[in-house]
Amino acid sequence: MSGLARIAVLTVSDRAARGEYPDRGGPAAEEWLRAVIASPAEYRREIVADGADSVAAALRTLADDWGADFIAVTGGTGPAPRDRTPEGVSAVADFDLPGFGEAMRGASLAEVPTAILSRQGAAVRGRTLIVTLPGKPAAIATCLGAVFAAVPYCLDLIGAAHIETDPGRCRAFRPG
Amino acid sequence: MSGLARIAVLTVSDRAARGEYPDRGGPAAEEWLRAVIASPAEYRREIVADGADSVAAALRTLADDWGADFIAVTGGTGPAPRDRTPEGVSAVADFDLPGFGEAMRGASLAEVPTAILSRQGAAVRGRTLIVTLPGKPAAIATCLGAVFAAVPYCLDLIGAAHIETDPGRCRAFRPG
Amino acid sequence: MSGLARIAVLTVSDRAARGEYPDRGGPAAEEWLRAVIASPAEYRREIVADGADSVAAALRTLADDWGADFIAVTGGTGPAPRDRTPEGVSAVADFDLPGFGEAMRGASLAEVPTAILSRQGAAVRGRTLIVTLPGKPAAIATCLGAVFAAVPYCLDLIGAAHIETDPGRCRAFRPG
Numbered sequence: 001m002s003g004l005a006r007i008a009v010l011t012v013s014d015r016a017a018r019g020e021y022p023d024r025g026g027p028a029a030e031e032w033l034r035a036v037i038a039s040p041a042e043y044r045r046e047i048v049a050d051g052a053d054s055v056a057a058a059l060r061t062l063a064d065d066w067g068a069d070f071i072a073v074t075g076g077t078g079p080a081p082r083d084r085t086p087e088g089v090s091a092v093a094d095f096d097l098p099g100f101g102e103a104m105r106g107a108s109l110a111e112v113p114t115a116i117l118s119r120q121g122a123a124v125r126g127r128t129l130i131v132t133l134p135g136k137p138a139a140i141a142t143c144l145g146a147v148f149a150a151v152p153y154c155l156d157l158i159g160a161a162h163i164e165t166d167p168g169r170c171r172a173f174r175p176g
Numbered sequence: 177m178s179g180l181a182r183i184a185v186l187t188v189s190d191r192a193a194r195g196e197y198p199d200r201g202g203p204a205a206e207e208w209l210r211a212v213i214a215s216p217a218e219y220r221r222e223i224v225a226d227g228a229d230s231v232a233a234a235l236r237t238l239a240d241d242w243g244a245d246f247i248a249v250t251g252g253t254g255p256a257p258r259d260r261t262p263e264g265v266s267a268v269a270d271f272d273l274p275g276f277g278e279a280m281r282g283a284s285l286a287e288v289p290t291a292i293l294s295r296q297g298a299a300v301r302g303r304t305l306i307v308t309l310p311g312k313p314a315a316i317a318t319c320l321g322a323v324f325a326a327v328p329y330c331l332d333l334i335g336a337a338h339i340e341t342d343p344g345r346c347r348a349f350r351p352g
Numbered sequence: 353m354s355g356l357a358r359i360a361v362l363t364v365s366d367r368a369a370r371g372e373y374p375d376r377g378g379p380a381a382e383e384w385l386r387a388v389i390a391s392p393a394e395y396r397r398e399i400v401a402d403g404a405d406s407v408a409a410a411l412r413t414l415a416d417d418w419g420a421d422f423i424a425v426t427g428g429t430g431p432a433p434r435d436r437t438p439e440g441v442s443a444v445a446d447f448d449l450p451g452f453g454e455a456m457r458g459a460s461l462a463e464v465p466t467a468i469l470s471r472q473g474a475a476v477r478g479r480t481l482i483v484t485l486p487g488k489p490a491a492i493a494t495c496l497g498a499v500f501a502a503v504p505y506c507l508d509l510i511g512a513a514h515i516e517t518d519p520g521r522c523r524a525f526r527p528g
Contacts, residue, residue, distance in 0.1 A: 116455050
């Protein structure tokens with residue numbers, strides 16, 4: 001509820017966590033969010049290895065200890081054996097918001113048929129909205145672009161920080 | 177299986193249940209259903225406070241005791257802390273029908289980007305079909321309009337009452 | 353991972369299992385798959401009665417004992433009392449891929465409004481991808497056509513056999 005929103009970006013990637021690979025998804029998500037969110041916000045980025053436990057632990061820390069209003073998680077939402085991000089989110093979620101996954105897959109499907117393989121979604125934990133995104137920068141922009149107009153009102157509803165967007169980039173909608 | 181279908185509308189709202197606020201969603205849903213359902217039907221409306229337990233108890237009474245064929249639930253499907261209608265439906269459901277939520281969010285999304293925040297859906301309990309709707313009258317019409325053509329055949333399949341619709345308002349479809 | 357993919361088609365139908373009714377869905381699914389899959393593959397068809405237990409047992413045999421890479425299940429995904437195929441899949445699934453159900457319902461909805469009654473979906477068990485389909489041949493083609501471009505890459509990701517498709521019938525997509 002403070003004036004300064006707390007926005008976290010969590011990269012989930014074994015190789016990025018070990019430093020074998022530069023994290024491209026996390027910086028791309030942060031850049032997108034910094035460009036679109038026009039109200040005062042503090043940003044934080046973390047990287048964890050793949051796995052339900054690592055994701056769940058990082059989300060608890062970001063949501064409960066740091067007080068994140070919005071967490072964008074990038075990576076680990078596919079069907080490969082190490083892709084366990086959805087299970088990590090489920091472990092800490094109060095409930096899911098299925099419309100986010102539907103909208104993100106719908107938008108991605110216009111670009112690649114393999115969008116249907118994504119297990120992306122969104123969930124609420126207390127006063128924190130968590131959205132899972134692909135790992136590729138171009139796909140991150142597509143997915144955030146498909147849902148972010150509804151994010152400010154969602155944050156209002158769950159008692160998180162009030163945020164404003166740059167209407168030239170994303171027109172936030174709040175029902176009258 | 178009788179000739180008289182039993183159609184219930186359940187409003188979920190703390191303020192309406194306390195009488196602080198006129199229930200607009202329930203009457204709007206009933207009016208829509210009365211206009212569209214062309215075969216004999218008995219209608220019943222109830223109002224309960226928000227919460228999974230209150231919703232689940234009301235659904236059990238309407239489905240099991242009154243013998244409702246179709247229950248439209250309005251309100252409580254968003255992400256706010258008091259919005260627990262989906263949890264109440266889940267507590268009494270035999271199974272979900274995910275296509276209803278997808279179709280209702282898809283139709284609402286053409287009107288407002290915040291449609292993705294809705295946790296609306298449908299579920300079957302015994303011989304009763306339960307569909308959750310928004311609270312606002314205009315959105316109720318959008319959502320019922322997006323799914324109702326499939327409702328008569330669904331009632332046939334679950335062994336509920338046979339209903340007919342006014343084809344000028346909603347053309348019920350039954351596969352040949 | 354061998355050169356020969358193992359493709360199973362499981363028909364779920366009380367009447368077909370008792371021999372009272374010729375199975376049309378299974379042959380239609382197999383014919384579609386044989387026409388579209390251009391790389392070497394072995395095909396197997398089974399028929400079981402409706403029910404979560406019968407479906408789960410057949411899927412375990414096909415996935416674990418026979419080593420199926422892809423299982424198409426036809427029938428039992430609706431809301432009727434004997435339609436318990438989704439429960440059988442859930443019992444053996446490591447996780448669901450919700451985008452398959454969304455895409456199949458979306459494609460079917462362009463043909464019939466009752467598409468929203470379908471509980472079709474997809475799930476992964478170990479190195480096996482399981483997709484549930486309607487029982488009617490025309491609807492099977494619609495649904496496989498809506499998702500199959502993503503199937504070869506999905507099989508790659510889960511460590512199943514590499515398959516190629518006939519691009520004139522279905523253009524498989526593998527991100528670069």
